[in-house]
Amino acid sequence: SGSIPSFESTYMFKEIMYQPKVVSRIYDLYSQPVQIRKMDLLCSKISKCRRILFLSCGTSYFATLAILSSFEHVLELNGLNCDVYSINASTRVDDIPRIRSSDVCIMVTQSGETADVLKIAKKAVAQGATVAAITNSLFSSATRIAGQMQTFYINAGVEVAVASTKAFSGQILTMMLLLSYLRGGIAEYQNTLSILPDFSVLLTNTLINSADIMQMYAAKISRHPSCLVVGRGKLSSVAYEGALKMKEVSYIHAEGIASGDLKHGTLALVHDDMPVIYLATPLPSKETCGTGSDSLHIGLSQITSRVENRDNILVIATEEFAKKMSSDMNVIIIPSIQSILKEQTKLSYFIEKTDCLQLLMNVVPLQLLSLFSACTRGWNVDKPRNLAKSVTVL
Numbered sequence: 001s002g003s004i005p006s007f008e009s010t011y012m013f014k015e016i017m018y019q020p021k022v023v024s025r026i027y028d029l030y031s032q033p034v035q036i037r038k039m040d041l042l043c044s045k046i047s048k049c050r051r052i053l054f055l056s057c058g059t060s061y062f063a064t065l066a067i068l069s070s071f072e073h074v075l076e077l078n079g080l081n082c083d084v085y086s087i088n089a090s091t092r093v094d095d096i097p098r099i100r101s102s103d104v105c106i107m108v109t110q111s112g113e114t115a116d117v118l119k120i121a122k123k124a125v126a127q128g129a130t131v132a133a134i135t136n137s138l139f140s141s142a143t144r145i146a147g148q149m150q151t152f153y154i155n156a157g158v159e160v161a162v163a164s165t166k167a168f169s170g171q172i173l174t175m176m177l178l179l180s181y182l183r184g185g186i187a188e189y190q191n192t193l194s195i196l197p198d199f200s201v202l203l204t205n206t207l208i209n210s211a212d213i214m215q216m217y218a219a220k221i222s223r224h225p226s227c228l229v230v231g232r233g234k235l236s237s238v239a240y241e242g243a244l245k246m247k248e249v250s251y252i253h254a255e256g257i258a259s260g261d262l263k264h265g266t267l268a269l270v271h272d273d274m275p276v277i278y279l280a281t282p283l284p285s286k287e288t289c290g291t292g293s294d295s296l297h298i299g300l301s302q303i304t305s306r307v308e309n310r311d312n313i314l315v316i317a318t319e320e321f322a323k324k325m326s327s328d329m330n331v332i333i334i335p336s337i338q339s340i341l342k343e344q345t346k347l348s349y350f351i352e353k354t355d356c357l358q359l360l361m362n363v364v365p366l367q368l369l370s371l372f373s374a375c376t377r378g379w380n381v382d383k384p385r386n387l388a389k390s391v392t393v394l
């Protein structure tokens, strides 16, 4: 770790490394009866509502996108007559979407103070909608609006670095628990909880194992003004979040894009001088989101067929996927959650939760990459220029 200047002392690094602990803290908190009762209350409201609307911005918005199709699938499996949407509050604040009393709005906000989110949430309250919050601050405006019984704490500990990392994990895990309760009540919820201790260990290993490769790739990418982060299907939300992290702290222009969307314009940017990070961790519920191994290979070859300098490509892959890849690209192997949990027979019928955990696992190397790139370039990662930890103005 000697080659990158002083990253160990940054909050961002400490917060990235704290994520396995966030998993344990979520486990502890959500084992408590009062939290289970809150889950039950919200799920009973959801089962009667017409729409679930997530309200969020920035990294929190990408957390909701990551989980959106899993929610959709569960609503369908459960035969619920309800749809789910994610609203990027910053894009709708001057043009507030229609909200009805039959809607359940869920603010997802680390700080609980993001003005754009609060503005839409207040409108939702005025319309008589149910308003809940998933937040890292129990004494925030979001909590006041939602009330204690409809506030779900992500228990990530204070997040200091402007670029959000451990809060993203806390949000995904909390939404995954909500999703589990919705799918199969207390039994499914407990099953999901029981996976978390093992997942925490896997996450620690991934953090440790990815550090060296990410430092090496950071040295490469730091010389470029721009990069692409590509993910197919559900993996696209991870690509968006990875690109946001790059922009925030390294000031490298990054575009996160769904692999299928490349052909509609951005593919013109793929050439020898453009670093591309490609996410290739097949998701188990491929029928619903098109991220099976085959479609991931198609997506990757779309890129490699346009690039001679394969050394500029980084693939974040499961072992199984990496075996079938040509060896001239950089690759980082991360665990396949589904196969590990299946071996341990900890998997019940409900597969979406492993997707959520896989997405979380994928994001971790990207967080490290942005940190290392920023430190290589000599920036203050904890306080990037022009940005605030919490944007409390409209």
Ligand code: G6P
Residues within 6 Å of the ligand: 057, 058, 059, 060, 108, 109, 110, 111, 112, 113, 114, 117, 162, 163, 164, 387, 388, 389, 390, 391
């Ligand atoms: C700011 C921060 C981001 C954060 C976003 C939403 O833009 O710089 O890191 O993701 O606000 O913040 P929230 O507190 O609502 O999650």
